[in-house]
Amino acid sequence: MNRLNIQIFAYSTSIVSLFLLPYILLKKGIGVDSLVLKVAFYGIVGFFTFVTPVTLHLLTKGYVARLYHNHDRDLYTAVTYNVFLAEKRTVFSPADVEVPDVSKMFTTFYAKKKSMLVNPDLFPNPWDYHHLMGYDKPFFFNPEDLDKPSKDQ
Numbered sequence: 001m002n003r004l005n006i007q008i009f010a011y012s013t014s015i016v017s018l019f020l021l022p023y024i025l026l027k028k029g030i031g032v033d034s035l036v037l038k039v040a041f042y043g044i045v046g047f048f049t050f051v052t053p054v055t056l057h058l059l060t061k062g063y064v065a066r067l068y069h070n071h072d073r074d075l076y077t078a079v080t081y082n083v084f085l086a087e088k089r090t091v092f093s094p095a096d097v098e099v100p101d102v103s104k105m106f107t108t109f110y111a112k113k114k115s116m117l118v119n120p121d122l123f124p125n126p127w128d129y130h131h132l133m134g135y136d137k138p139f140f141f142n143p144e145d146l147d148k149p150s151k152d153q
């Protein structure tokens with residue numbers, strides 16, 4: 001199940017909740033006579049009705065639904081979805097990719113300072129993923145750098 005289907009499900013359950021909530025509350029009520037408790041209950045239900053899709057979007061906004069690679073120009077086009085489920089395209093080159101030093105929960109890399117989350121297992125050709133992440137570039141290791149203090153210290 002991809003991110004778009006999950007977001008559509010979250011939005012549809014919120015909309016159904018908004019339509020059913022008045023009926024349930026008018027016909028069944030919550031069995032409490034206190035106005036303060038009723039307002040608190042309705043507030044909590046209404047809060048989670050709106051917060052669930054928004055939280056889902058904030059956590060997964062960088063999830064790349066589709067990723068295209070133009071081999072001739074060596075450009076990538078990442079397709080993500082915004083909060084209104086409209087496609088958003090980001091075009092970048094491997095030079096624009098910055099891999100974080102420490103892996104983050106919802107970030108595989110940054111492209112033009114934008115957080116992107118991709119699943120490496122979904123690449124039909126593993127070398128495309130290696131090229132995107134810059135793993136095909138030469139690696140230089142200087143043992144003398146181990147003795148130098150870091151910039152943060």
